[in-house]
Amino acid sequence: MISKAKGLLAYTSLFIITLFIFSCGEEKEDDTPWVNLFDGEGLEGWTKKGGEANYEVKDGAIVGSTVRNTPNTFLTTNKMYDDFIMEVDFKVDSTMNSGIQIRSNSFPYYQNGRVHGYQIEIDPSPRAYSAGIYDEARRGWLNTLENNPEAQQAFNQNEWNTYRVEAIGDTIKTWINEVPASHLIDDETGEGFIALQVHSIGDEEEEGKEVMWKNIRILTDSLSKYSKDTPLEPVVTRNNLTMDERNNGWEMLWDGETTSGWRGARLDEFPEQGWEIEDGNLVVLASGGEESAAGGDIVTKEVYGDFELKADFKITEGANSGIKYYVDTDINKGPGSSIGLEYQILDDERHPDAKLGNHEGSRTVASLYDLIEASPDKPINPVGEWNTARIVSKDNHVEHWLNGVKVLEYERKSENYRKLVSESKYDKWPNFGEAEEGHILLQDHGNRVAFRNIKIKSL
Numbered sequence: 001m002i003s004k005a006k007g008l009l010a011y012t013s014l015f016i017i018t019l020f021i022f023s024c025g026e027e028k029e030d031d032t033p034w035v036n037l038f039d040g041e042g043l044e045g046w047t048k049k050g051g052e053a054n055y056e057v058k059d060g061a062i063v064g065s066t067v068r069n070t071p072n073t074f075l076t077t078n079k080m081y082d083d084f085i086m087e088v089d090f091k092v093d094s095t096m097n098s099g100i101q102i103r104s105n106s107f108p109y110y111q112n113g114r115v116h117g118y119q120i121e122i123d124p125s126p127r128a129y130s131a132g133i134y135d136e137a138r139r140g141w142l143n144t145l146e147n148n149p150e151a152q153q154a155f156n157q158n159e160w161n162t163y164r165v166e167a168i169g170d171t172i173k174t175w176i177n178e179v180p181a182s183h184l185i186d187d188e189t190g191e192g193f194i195a196l197q198v199h200s201i202g203d204e205e206e207e208g209k210e211v212m213w214k215n216i217r218i219l220t221d222s223l224s225k226y227s228k229d230t231p232l233e234p235v236v237t238r239n240n241l242t243m244d245e246r247n248n249g250w251e252m253l254w255d256g257e258t259t260s261g262w263r264g265a266r267l268d269e270f271p272e273q274g275w276e277i278e279d280g281n282l283v284v285l286a287s288g289g290e291e292s293a294a295g296g297d298i299v300t301k302e303v304y305g306d307f308e309l310k311a312d313f314k315i316t317e318g319a320n321s322g323i324k325y326y327v328d329t330d331i332n333k334g335p336g337s338s339i340g341l342e343y344q345i346l347d348d349e350r351h352p353d354a355k356l357g358n359h360e361g362s363r364t365v366a367s368l369y370d371l372i373e374a375s376p377d378k379p380i381n382p383v384g385e386w387n388t389a390r391i392v393s394k395d396n397h398v399e400h401w402l403n404g405v406k407v408l409e410y411e412r413k414s415e416n417y418r419k420l421v422s423e424s425k426y427d428k429w430p431n432f433g434e435a436e437e438g439h440i441l442l443q444d445h446g447n448r449v450a451f452r453n454i455k456i457k458s459l
Contacts, residue, residue: 032226034217037077038062049106050074050115053198061214064198068207074101074115074195082191085219085226086165090122093209094157098122101136101195102167109379109405111137117192120165120174128152131163131174131181140244143182143235154179168223173230183232238280239453253300254454256280262298265329265338265441271295274444281450288446297338299327299439306459309391312452313345317383319447320353321345322369325391326438337443341433342369343391343400345449347383358424366402370424374400374407394459
């Protein structure tokens with residue numbers, strides 16, 4: 001009787017242990033409330049943009065195939081997304097480049113509607129940047145995988161791969177087949193569509209190459225609950241050069257932390273008041289709207305001839321400021337601002353200067369101040385949001401750009417330019433704006449305006 005009881009106890013214990021081992025080995029069911037962006041049957045909710053590559057549904061997957069002599073083609077979601085977590089499976093021909101766009105846009109004013117924005121790269125080449133982050137039709141590479149060999153090796157050639165993408169606030173994180181790949185902090189764009197790219201081709205033998213996507217699912221609620229940590233150090237773009245900028249001769253004109261490289265326009269050093277550095281922004285403080293009455297203008301210690309300049313600016317309500325170039329600080333030692341050509345920064349809706357000037361519209365934002373009006377169709381972001389100014393000056397040909405769109409151009413020293421000067425407030429300054437080189441200036445006009453990402457390339 002005792003031996004039977006011992007046998008039953010041993011059998012019961014073995015059953016419990018076996019059951020425990022089996023339970024521990026079971027995968028926990030994913031209870032994440034995913035929403036499918038693709039039902040496996042049709043392309044409802046998606047629209048093709050850009051080129052004429054082919055998209056169709058085969059065996060529960062979206063299949064994109066290359067077509068010669070057409071630009072990059074994108075199958076875009078009709079819905080726009082800001083913060084989200086997404087997972088998607090993909091398979092790509094080993095000779096093909098592709099990608100998945102996130103927070104991307106297509107505007108008529110931007111390169112005739114060209115799709116632009118963040119791209120999660122699909123790269124089966126030996127470079128192996130799959131799940132790196134590229135800025136399509138804008139800044140180029142933002143986060144490569146050159147220092148992440150584990151992620152480079154995680155890509156499965158000619159097989160299905162899985163991406164996880166988290167875009168929350170200014171942070172984008174990616175994984176490839178559960179291996180952390182990219183970690184980017186960048187706030188260029190906060191919202192846009194998701195798109196599947198078929199890259200342009202030129203050679204006949206590349207015709208009909210395929211890339212496939214399936215199990216495309218997204219999460220937009222309770223993101224903090226489902227977000228994953230990454231061990232990767234972030235790539236921070238604010239006040240830093242991108243990879244492409246470094247390779248193309250750009251340099252930071254402001255380091256984002258100190259006053260190095262700058263001084264007061266009428267001082268040997270940086271002003272002790274009127275300006276502050278705040279959270280990576282260079283801020284001119286409000287002081288009643290008077291021109292150069294507080295801290296005064298600041299200028300680069302270096303001078304520049306032919307150059308390309310980029311700077312982000314953010315205005316407050318009713319604000320006035322400017323970026324001047326070819327500035328000679330020895331001119332105009334009296335009241336007011338230092339003299340130079342000016343890229344106007346203004347709240348056109350609320351500041352009276354927008355309706356003034358010796359040439360109609362020439363004191364509105366992005367205009368060549370008092371001389372040439374910027375295009376009325378210019379893309380300007382609202383007060384309190386960042387805008388990007390770009391100035392290009394090469395062999396006396398000058399262009400003003402705003403948020404990626406050219407809004408005016410002119411020829412320094414030309415007959416037409418000199419006529420405009422003669423009709424403006426600058427007619428009293430001999431050879432105004434015709435210096436071979438000069439300082440870059442940020443203007444103190446008594447209103448709070450912030451600057452960041454100030455970069456220059458000598459041409």
